[in-house]
Amino acid sequence: MSDIFLVGNGAGFSGDRVDAPIPVVRTLIQRGLPAALFFEVLGERTVALAQLERRANPEAGFEPMLERLLAPVLADCFHHRIPILGNFGAANPPAAARCIARLALRLGLPQLKIAVVAGDDVMASIALDQLPVHEADGSIDTRSARLIAANAYIGAEPLVAALKAGADVVVAGRTSDPALAIAPLVHHFGWSLDDWQKLAVGAACGHLLECGSQVTGGVFWDPGRKDIPDPANIGFPIAEVTRDGGLIITKAADTGGLVDLRTIKEQLLYELHDPAHYITPDVVLDISGCHLEQVGQDRVAIHGLKGLPAPESLKVTASFEGSWLGEGEVSVAGPNALARAKATADVLLARLKLRGLPVRARVDLIGVASVHDSDDGALWRAYEGPEPPDIRIRLAAEGATRDDVDQAAREVLALLCCGTAGTGGARWRVTPRILTRSYLVLRERVPTSITTRTAAEIAA
Amino acid sequence: MTDLVELPLYDLAHSRAGDKGNRANLSLIPYRPELYPILAEQVTEARVLALFAHRGATRCRRYDLPLLHAFNFVVDDVLEGGVNASLNLDGHGKTQSFRLLALTVQVPRHLAP
Numbered sequence: 001m002s003d004i005f006l007v008g009n010g011a012g013f014s015g016d017r018v019d020a021p022i023p024v025v026r027t028l029i030q031r032g033l034p035a036a037l038f039f040e041v042l043g044e045r046t047v048a049l050a051q052l053e054r055r056a057n058p059e060a061g062f063e064p065m066l067e068r069l070l071a072p073v074l075a076d077c078f079h080h081r082i083p084i085l086g087n088f089g090a091a092n093p094p095a096a097a098r099c100i101a102r103l104a105l106r107l108g109l110p111q112l113k114i115a116v117v118a119g120d121d122v123m124a125s126i127a128l129d130q131l132p133v134h135e136a137d138g139s140i141d142t143r144s145a146r147l148i149a150a151n152a153y154i155g156a157e158p159l160v161a162a163l164k165a166g167a168d169v170v171v172a173g174r175t176s177d178p179a180l181a182i183a184p185l186v187h188h189f190g191w192s193l194d195d196w197q198k199l200a201v202g203a204a205c206g207h208l209l210e211c212g213s214q215v216t217g218g219v220f221w222d223p224g225r226k227d228i229p230d231p232a233n234i235g236f237p238i239a240e241v242t243r244d245g246g247l248i249i250t251k252a253a254d255t256g257g258l259v260d261l262r263t264i265k266e267q268l269l270y271e272l273h274d275p276a277h278y279i280t281p282d283v284v285l286d287i288s289g290c291h292l293e294q295v296g297q298d299r300v301a302i303h304g305l306k307g308l309p310a311p312e313s314l315k316v317t318a319s320f321e322g323s324w325l326g327e328g329e330v331s332v333a334g335p336n337a338l339a340r341a342k343a344t345a346d347v348l349l350a351r352l353k354l355r356g357l358p359v360r361a362r363v364d365l366i367g368v369a370s371v372h373d374s375d376d377g378a379l380w381r382a383y384e385g386p387e388p389p390d391i392r393i394r395l396a397a398e399g400a401t402r403d404d405v406d407q408a409a410r411e412v413l414a415l416l417c418c419g420t421a422g423t424g425g426a427r428w429r430v431t432p433r434i435l436t437r438s439y440l441v442l443r444e445r446v447p448t449s450i451t452t453r454t455a456a457e458i459a460a
Numbered sequence: 461m462t463d464l465v466e467l468p469l470y471d472l473a474h475s476r477a478g479d480k481g482n483r484a485n486l487s488l489i490p491y492r493p494e495l496y497p498i499l500a501e502q503v504t505e506a507r508v509l510a511l512f513a514h515r516g517a518t519r520c521r522r523y524d525l526p527l528l529h530a531f532n533f534v535v536d537d538v539l540e541g542g543v544n545a546s547l548n549l550d551g552h553g554k555t556q557s558f559r560l561l562a563l564t565v566q567v568p569r570h571l572a573p
Binding site: 292435 | 470474475476478479480481483485487489491514515516523525527528530532534540543544545547548549550554555556558559
């Protein structure tokens with residue numbers, strides 16, 4: 001087998017550019033090296049949202065853009081033996097497999113082998129109350145809160161088993177993001193699952209690629225300061241990994257974006273806490289001694305990675321039905337906009353109080369201070385000028401019932417007649433909130449399994 | 461005496477923010493390696509914590525990566541409850557990297573851009 005293996009990424013989140021995989025696959029084929037393609041589309045809450053969709057429709061609950069993402073590349077990947085891995089199964093991997101099977105038949109690929117990974121969904125099998133809590137946001141009374149989903153971040157092992165079974169597409173639900181890159185490397189090079197040094201390289205590869213364009217210029221570019229070529233067409237990343245653990249990050253050919261020391265550093269540290277302990281189910285990655293080398297245009301080598309033994313426990317993230325969020329916005333612009341916006345904010349808060357609505361509220365003055373501000377509006381209240389030309393006033397209200405927050409948000413709508421002179425452009429909406437809490441569970445308690453069948457068999 | 465100029469970090473470094481629950485991490489990456497020790501001295505945990513005091517941040521820890529010439533700041537309780545609880549438009553705190561970049565430091569004139 002070749003000493004270089006390519007790992008391409010086709011999506012970094014659910015909502016990513018759907019045409020991104022096309023140049024990645026084109027490049028993988030042009031390079032003529034053994035390769036795999038992975039899709040990471042499952043944020044922390046995405047499984048819970050998908051579970052809610054599945055409740056409403058038993059054939060839903062997987063990545064909604066799945067067919068759009070795979071349709072242009074599935075036949076090329078199949079013919080060039082480029083396996084595709086993804087956590088696009090979300091809350092319903094079997095339904096995702098059926099979607100892919102139907103697509104495969106339409107493309108004339110009845111022999112496409114699709115593996116479904118099971119075991120991450122632990123809602124029915126594990127009592128959360130007895131587990132140690134790892135991370136929590138907000139305050140959740142888990143005795144009364146209604147559980148939506150509980151999924152373990154599983155590692156590369158079942159994905160490797162699926163590749164060994166000859167899968168062309170591996171459909172997973174919750175996996176650790178790096179596992180999607182570790183698995184094809186372990187399978188290709190025959191790395192042992194306790195070769196921590198090699199797995200560290202796989203984990204770093206997965207970590208750098210899992211957010212797609214974020215390592216090739218996305219959320220990096222800053223016009224005039226950190227410019228990138230053609231930001232409308234950022235090429236998604238490709239890693240070159242060697243058998244002995246060499247790692248180079250590059251990107252799809254003939255695309256925009258760039259790979260340099262700056263983009264790699266930003267993504268290497270992204271969502272990282274202690275750089276010496278980046279915990280994944282397969283290995284604990286230590287980048288504290290890592291250094292980088294630009295080895296060509298859009299090519300950066302990562303040296304000095306270290307691996308420590310995998311943790312005994314896996315992370316389980318549980319999602320619960322939370323409160324409701326109501327949001328309303330209106331605009332003011334032109335002379336005296338700042339005074340009109342500040343007065344509008346105070347009137348909105350006064351109205352909520354006057355009506356006795358049991359909500360927690362906040363007002364932002366978009367164009368003055370919003371995302372950097374606090375709930376009490378410390379920044380916009382302190383702002384004196386210069387006068388912004390255009391300000392959008394946003395009310396956000398959280399409460400226990402849909403009706404209360406809807407009533408709060410509609411106070412923004414009422415400003416169309418009751419507001420200051422020149423108030424316009426009202427929008428409002430109400431959305432349910434999801435609360436999450438993470439637990440640790442011994443890995444033996446999360447058995448996994450795979451089912452591999454052809455598209456023709458699945459569709460039959 | 462060295463001639464010093466006061467500049468926002470934005471002129472000297474770049475940054476990216478990430479989240480986990482109610483905790484944010486902010487990288488700080490000087491454009492020039494020579495700036496690394498200067499930022500190490502001036503961009504302290506206390507100064508970064510103070511930047512986010514109005515949002516209720518309780519603790520800031522800085523991890524130094526001298527081989528990468530980069531820092532990683534981990535700020536606790538800065539995301540107003542985290543993405544699931546916050547009323548902020550940016551519950552993930554992705555925009556906070558540019559709040560950090562507005563912080564000023566004093567650098568020798570020959571290292572200014």
